[in-house]
Amino acid sequence: MIHEDRFLISCRPYAIDLTSLHNTEHKSTVNAVWFRRKQGVTAACLGTLWDIQRPAPADAGEFLTRHDDGRYGGDCDGRWDGENYWGAQRPNVIEEHLTLLRPMLANYPAIPPGYDGWWRF
Template sequence: MIREDRFLISRKPYAIDLSSLRVTEPSPHGSVWAEVDAVWFRRRRGVTVACTGTLRDLQDATPADAHAFLAAHDDGRYGGHCNGRWDGERYWGAQEPFRMALDLELLEPMLAAYPAIPDGYDGWWTFQTA
C-alpha cells in the first residue's frame, strides 16, 4: 500500500489505526496472518457511506510494525473487511447493541466530517499506484 496526502474516493483510500497491528503465530513455513483496524468512505448507489473494519493479509514474515505490514500488503482485490457501515440513516453490521453503539460512535461523526480522517487514524492509504 502507498500513503497519499490527499483524499480521492476514486482511489479507494483507507485510514489506518497504526497501533492496532495484530499477528498470528507463524506457520511452520514462517508466514503469518496480519491485520490492522481501518476506516474508509465508499459510495453505494450514489450515497457516501462510512465504514469500519480491518485490512488483513497473509505475509511471508512477521511485520515489525504497521508500516511494514502496509508496505508488504500489495493485493487490494478484496479490499477491507467491513464490520460496520453507516449511510446517515441506516446502520449495517454487528447485531449486538454494545458493538453497534461503538461503531456508530465512530461512524456518525466520521460521515458528518467527510472526508476528514478520524482521530487516532493515519491516512490516506491506497492499493492503487500513482
C-alpha cells in the same frame, strides 16, 4: 500500499490505526476506516485490512509497505450511511461502531482522530 496526501474516493483509500497491528499464525491485520459511495450515497465503514505476510511484520508501517494485494479490500465490520447501519448485532458493539462512524460521515472526508490516512493500493 501507497500513502496519499489527499483524499480521492475513486482511489478507494483507507485510514489506518497504526497502533492496531495484530499478528496470528495465519495472517496479520490492522484496523481501518474508509468511505464508499454506492448509487450516490456515501457511507462510512470500519473494519480490518488483512494479509498473509511471512515473516510477520514488526509494525503497521511494515505491514502497509508489504501489503500489495487489494483485490479483497477491507473486511467491513460496520457501515453507516446517515440513515441505515449494517454490521454487528449486539447493541453495545453497534453503539461503539456508531460512536466512530457518525462523526466520521458528518466530517467527510476528514481522517478520524487516531487514524493515519490516506492509504490505497
